[in-house]
Amino acid sequence: MDMKKYCFGIDIGGTTIKCGFFTAQGELLEKWEIPTRKEDKGSKIPQDVADTIAAKIQEKGIVKDEIAGVGLGVPGPVGEDGTVHQCANLGWGIINIKNIMEELTGLPVQAGNDANVAALGEMWQGGGRGFSDVVMVTLGTGVGGGVILDGRIRAGVCGAAGEIGHIIMEEEDTDAVCGCGGHGHLEQYASATGIVRMAKKKLAADDAPSSLRTLETITAKDVFDHAKAGDQTANDLVDMLGRYLGMALYNIAAVVDPQVFVIGGGVSRAGDILLNAIEKHYNENGISALLGKEFRLATLGNDAGIFGCARMLLD
Amino acid sequence: MDMKKYCFGIDIGGTTIKCGFFTAQGELLEKWEIPTRKEDKGSKIPQDVADTIAAKIQEKGIVKDEIAGVGLGVPGPVGEDGTVHQCANLGWGIINIKNIMEELTGLPVQAGNDANVAALGEMWQGGGRGFSDVVMVTLGTGVGGGVILDGRIRAGVCGAAGEIGHIIMEEEDTDAVCGCGGHGHLEQYASATGIVRMAKKKLAADDAPSSLRTLETITAKDVFDHAKAGDQTANDLVDMLGRYLGMALYNIAAVVDPQVFVIGGGVSRAGDILLNAIEKHYNENGISALLGKEFRLATLGNDAGIFGCARMLLD
Numbered sequence: 347m348d349m350k351k352y353c354f355g356i357d358i359g360g361t362t363i364k365c366g367f368f369t370a371q372g373e374l375l376e377k378w379e380i381p382t383r384k385e386d387k388g389s390k391i392p393q394d395v396a397d398t399i400a401a402k403i404q405e406k407g408i409v410k411d412e413i414a415g416v417g418l419g420v421p422g423p424v425g426e427d428g429t430v431h432q433c434a435n436l437g438w439g440i441i442n443i444k445n446i447m448e449e450l451t452g453l454p455v456q457a458g459n460d461a462n463v464a465a466l467g468e469m470w471q472g473g474g475r476g477f478s479d480v481v482m483v484t485l486g487t488g489v490g491g492g493v494i495l496d497g498r499i500r501a502g503v504c505g506a507a508g509e510i511g512h513i514i515m516e517e518e519d520t521d522a523v524c525g526c527g528g529h530g531h532l533e534q535y536a537s538a539t540g541i542v543r544m545a546k547k548k549l550a551a552d553d554a555p556s557s558l559r560t561l562e563t564i565t566a567k568d569v570f571d572h573a574k575a576g577d578q579t580a581n582d583l584v585d586m587l588g589r590y591l592g593m594a595l596y597n598i599a600a601v602v603d604p605q606v607f608v609i610g611g612g613v614s615r616a617g618d619i620l621l622n623a624i625e626k627h628y629n630e631n632g633i634s635a636l637l638g639k640e641f642r643l644a645t646l647g648n649d650a651g652i653f654g655c656a657r658m659l660l661d
Numbered sequence: 662m663d664m665k666k667y668c669f670g671i672d673i674g675g676t677t678i679k680c681g682f683f684t685a686q687g688e689l690l691e692k693w694e695i696p697t698r699k700e701d702k703g704s705k706i707p708q709d710v711a712d713t714i715a716a717k718i719q720e721k722g723i724v725k726d727e728i729a730g731v732g733l734g735v736p737g738p739v740g741e742d743g744t745v746h747q748c749a750n751l752g753w754g755i756i757n758i759k760n761i762m763e764e765l766t767g768l769p770v771q772a773g774n775d776a777n778v779a780a781l782g783e784m785w786q787g788g789g790r791g792f793s794d795v796v797m798v799t800l801g802t803g804v805g806g807g808v809i810l811d812g813r814i815r816a817g818v819c820g821a822a823g824e825i826g827h828i829i830m831e832e833e834d835t836d837a838v839c840g841c842g843g844h845g846h847l848e849q850y851a852s853a854t855g856i857v858r859m860a861k862k863k864l865a866a867d868d869a870p871s872s873l874r875t876l877e878t879i880t881a882k883d884v885f886d887h888a889k890a891g892d893q894t895a896n897d898l899v900d901m902l903g904r905y906l907g908m909a910l911y912n913i914a915a916v917v918d919p920q921v922f923v924i925g926g927g928v929s930r931a932g933d934i935l936l937n938a939i940e941k942h943y944n945e946n947g948i949s950a951l952l953g954k955e956f957r958l959a960t961l962g963n964d965a966g967i968f969g970c971a972r973m974l975l976d
Contacts, residue, residue, distance in 0.1 A: 500917060503919060600822075634842075
């Protein structure tokens with residue numbers, strides 16, 4: 347009989363560290379946050395995480411033998427063995443965070459990339475529930491992704507599997523510069539920032555009437571709201587977004603052929619109008635074996651990461 | 662102690678069925694071919710395969726207990742459980758070929774898509790030897806592919822993982838019609854047929870002098886030969902091919918992040934000039950974690966399939 351009753355899911359972000367205390371059955375008992383101290387190249391972070399775990403163990407009056415371990419999400423590429431290849435967000439160079447945290451906590455640790463653990467969380471308890479082969483795309487300030495195959499994260503040899511935001515969409519579009527130094531990547535069209543960039547470009551290109559012109563500043567949400575209200579230019583922009591995402595997700599399917607796509611991040615709050623635009627273009631130009639996939643909205647929001655972290659341990 | 666000393670690798674093609682008799686250590690003891698009888702919707706094929714296996718068992722004077730089983734390659738999508746989703750090449754509809762062949766042979770059977778088993782064969786004994794995470798692309802009359810993750814074929818939920826030839830490269834290029842009914846897919850640029858199409862288009866577009874103009878008909882091999890001899894137009898064509906393949910393989914890496922790419926098929930006989938063109942463009946526009954991958958030529962030729970079939974059983 348297994349004595350393990352609890353586990354921790356710890357999702358390290360650039361500003362805060364989200365912490366979850368779970369039962370071994372995956373019930374979230376408690377969640378809290380601590381600040382991410384990035385000074386001294388992020389060297390205080392591992393100890394801060396160990397301290398908050400130790401405090402929670404003490405507070406709950408439980409013993410380490412009852413704890414399955416700690417799942418850790420990191421905002422950078424993480425290899426299968428827990429090696430962080432670099433994490434500019436936190437100031438980390440190449441370190442094995444799994445080994446470091448096992449040393450500090452005395453508990454088993456599994457580490458994964460933050461977008462990948464969010465995908466695993468959504469598979470387990472969110473929009474991908476009931477599926478084992480899931481591709482998740484997170485549309486926020488940037489575009490992230492996670493590839494779950496046979497119920498497990500595909501981390502990749504250099505921890506860079508699921509880097510969907512850096513798929514090349516428009517090789518010729520050298521104006522659309524990516525944070526990574528490349529250009530024409532999916533992130534420049536499908537992130538909240540990219541949607542605004544496309545909107546400004548389209549409005550500047552001609553004088554077509556559009557309710558978007560009445561706004562002083564445009565957000566991604568505005569584009570969806572005006573599209574829902576019937577504005578043609580806004581609808582064209584949503585269609586353009588659907589075209590980029592539909593094509594990118596079809597090309598991803600041609601590599602791993604998943605069961606379902608889960609769309610998350612702030613942009614996904616647009617809801618069905620977004621899913622419909624993606625699905626229309628996904629099914630437009632491809633081989634029949636890959637068509638007709640399911641598209642779902644993410645449901646866990648910012649908690650997806652801690653759920654996925656917990657799942658890594660219970661796997 | 663394991664008594665299994667032998668296994669069979671059977672690669673079913675549209676014209677011939679390639680058969681291999683292997684030791685359980687993966688040594689190819691003997692290979693032979695039988696014709697593919699496609700009449701009556703390919704219904705004779707399973708019995709033909711069972712008969713040739715039974716004949717070989719008798720000829721060698723061995724017993725079934727000594728045989729690990731039969732690995733089967735099929736020219737169509739095959740699910741993890743051995744379901745062929747459709748195989749227009751052979752006339753098959755939806756059948757479970759694993760169950761059918763186990764019934765007919767009385768041996769354990771594993772089935773996979775032909776391009777996927779070829780990729781597995783190249784990983785095991787060919788250009789991808791020593792690696793466990795391999796993406797293979799086969800450049801022949803069409804473009805095929807196989808994705809090997811952690812040493813195993815990624816078949817995909819509908820058996821359509823690794824359908825690399827159907828990645829969309831040029832959504833706007835509606836002239837470049839694909840066999841699948843789509844357009845602008847990788848196959849229309851990177852297959853032998855696609856290379857010839859691009860060459861004709863380029864020669865027709867202007868009057869630039871080119872030694873290719875002296876040829877009555879142009880083959881993909883001509884393009885490489887003239888490029889090696891210094892013809893500018895031919896070199897531009899090789900560069901264009903490298904651009905399509907480099908971009909497609911980079912986008913594949915952003916999904917699964919493999920260790921190595923193996924390039925096979927008739928077009929790959931061009932050798933280093935092809936690898937160099939792909940590698941140049943692969944490294945041109947992407948995130949650093951995905952750059953600097955290895956590119957290798959396939960080495961097993963038409964035997965890749967039977968090797969991969971055998972490997973499925975010995976896994």
